[in-house]
Amino acid sequence: MTDYDVLVVGAGIGGMESALKLGDMGYRVLLVEKEASVGGKMILLSKVFPTLDCASCISTPKMAASIHHPNVTTLTYSEVGGITRGSAGRFQAKVTRKARFVNETTCTGCQLCETACTVAVPDQFNADMIQRRAAYIAFPQAVPKKAVIERAGSSPCSYTCPAGIQAHGYVSLIRSGEYEKAFQLVLDATPLVGTLGRACYAPCELECTRGSIEGPLPIRRLKRFIADIHYDKFDGPGIEIPEPNGHKVAIVGTGPAGLTAAWQLARKGYGVKMFEAAPKAGGFLRLAIPAYRLPSEIVEQDIANVTALGVEIATSAPVQDLDSLHEEGYEAVLLATGTPLSTKLGVPGDELDGVLSGVAFLRAVKLGEGIDLADQRVVVIGGGNVAMDTARTARRLGAREVTVVYRRTRSEMPAHHVEADDTEKEGVRFVFQAAPVAVLDDGRGATRGLRCSRMAPAKAGASGRSRPEPVPGSEFEIACEVIIGAIGMAPDTDGFSAQVRTNPNGTLAVDPETLQSGSAWLFAAGDVVSGASDITRATGQGQRAAHMIDRWIRGLQLDGFDLRLPVVDKDQVLARQKAYRLAVPLDPSEVLSAAPTDFREVELPMTEAEAHRGAGLCLDCGVCSECGECVDACPVDDCIDLRARDQVLDVEVGAVVVATGFKLFAADLKPEYGYGTFKNVISGTQMDRLLAPTRPFNTILRPGDGKVPERIAYVLCTGSRDETVGNPLCSRFCCMYSIKQNQLIMGALPIADVTVHYMDIRAPGKRYDEFYEQAKAMGANYVKGRVARITEKENGDLVLRYEDIEHGGGLVEAEYDLVVLAVGVQPNSDAQALFPEGDLAVDEFRYVAETDEDANPGQTSIPGVYVAGAASGAKDIADSILHAGSTVAQVAAYLEHAKVPA
């Protein structure tokens, strides 16, 4: 718990003034601002009225002082949670310092991260007239001038990837045309870019938020796109070979888990040797997945990434004695031997000629062992991906008829639905809810058919799935010469049972966090631990194993692997837009034949245009894509830290100043003026940005087509003094800021005609009326009468229909290039939310109520809580500063009174 005398909420001009004056009096002040910079709305203005002084020139000294004042602690990008009354009349509050993901101490404000960032979002500091980046500095005069990386959480695609691949990141890089960087980002997770670009079942796409619009992005195919481009240009990974670190690690098994672990360790400088029992490296990637899905040369290119870093792979080198490996000097050993064994059918006749296992069959085909199924009838038993691969491979080897027999329904098949669909399209027949009873002997020891029984679902087993049971008397036969069982795979761990504890199903028992198994130096990962899963999960396990092995060898605590932010809420992502334009689906990606005859890849590569179109649909769910461009661009080591997290501070204060300011009227609530519909109808705030030195455009241009406007109209009292929108109050400064803008426009665009449609001009302050007269003298035309309606012409020009009171009161139409709505102000309900007990009173217009406005301005309904500036009602800058001054006096009196003994 940290103590302050005063908590000031909001660092606009009222809040800064309050904090600085209280600090000058010697009070310790905590000033909290939710945006990334202090300064509020004033710093974004062009100039101030009636002096036409530069708004920045007046603001920035106060902004700098609020950061550097010895008695003022300023927290930007922070939010105040509930403020409650504590003991002895003091207040307790929680302040959340939102993670900037940038080290505020070392950030130089160079903006290189912003320039490099690949995510564009509307820029709230430019009234949404232009885009900023997810990595950004609020505005050029920001104090502190430190970058922020906007992160709403992990994007669902990246969060769900079991391989830890930053899917959002590489999609974001692809749409920026940074294909090699996208490839390198995937390489950060795994060397298997080409493999996963083809054979991954893309859980990312299942979670893609776009899936609830017109369908998910083609995230996997985009990965293939960047892999194809990379491998067209490079033989290896295209990275520098790291310096050896003097440590050695052995990896047994060269499937996706082993290869990924080897890659990660080699990148850290480890000397890695891999041992493979088969004659070729790659595990199931090389010896099971058919070439029409995953060409062998792609696997070889991915493996070449690993060997390019010096990893040695010994093939036909089975390992049985793990202790010996350790004694040979390998400080750690990783077991990643997968699930090479097939589950037997377990029915009479399963030893007959013509009965094979799916894994053995696929392996034989991949090793070119000359299997010929010409004119054969083949039955494949099972409903998983291996069964689908087996059936489709059998078709390609000339099988006359291929039938898949599965004991459950189609919707219960563990095979990926695309695999099942494609299998059917290639002429494979499915028999569901049937199970083998016996293999039928042709009398010469060979297979002549399969006897099956119909299956019916029975009660659910421990897994929650129903356990099918035979239907009595339902047996039938399928004539065939070949039966291939693909009903399960198992690890081959008998040889290690003396050194490693195994589970009843033969998998290795490991610590799920560290993947250590048995001895501290022995780790295990992939399907040998999890049982048969998929490439992506095995890849993720390999990555985890490498992380833990590295930390174990370096004597560090075995943690810190999963550093993801919580996943964003997809509903919240979708709610960022009111409507979505539906994308035209990409062309079909596969060429399938009902009678395939070769192993040519069935999926077509994406064209560059398709890749751009696909990647361009990304919704940037997490905002930041985690592409890493900012980290690479930042010249300061470790300045950007995507592992940063929000911090919650508990503070106790003697008094509170609410300086949360106002909100602007949403001009689209006056639909007759067309704001949000007509591109050349803008708000006064937007015009102020166009006039500011840090303007979003190169000059004053109309947003509809970038034309320099020559005829500009103002509509005053938009959302003020207007019962139809529930705001009868005058906003007090719209007339004056419009007059200011009139003068600035005529200075910037000497040929422009400026016309102001008003009810009456309210210019009561010192030199305000003179300022108005000056604008008229410069040529601004003021027309008394309300504007009834605005319509848009084909060329974007606007027709105003208005009442001209001073010239007969008739309805008149006039045409303009650009219309500016002088929007009024509204109360900011954020103030009430600060007090969860609900005791901060508001007036009838919802502004913070001053209980004794005339005698004690600034006092609220809660003793010790004060309001400063426009949070209590519309005020211009000068009045906000004056009001803050009176509030400061009230706060000081309150604090001093509290010191007096009762």
Place this chain on the structure above:
Amino acid sequence: MNAPNRELREIVREEPVMRAQILGILRDGPRTVPEIAAAIGSPTHEVVFWVMGMRRYGHLREVKGATDEGYFRYEAIDKEPA
């Protein structure tokens, strides 16, 4: 000009995707917003977002002086390869 409005977020998100297309057009010389819009078949108000975003981050710049029709022309900024 009267093309239906899309959501702001949707338009600005596309800037990285449109960048190469716009720079490709500017390779043949400076163009105004309406000229770029006609070349890529997009509404002018969306092109304003993309052009101004690209201007902000150093991909293009305006040529001094507006045309008689009141439009600035924009030219690509050649970047040194990384």
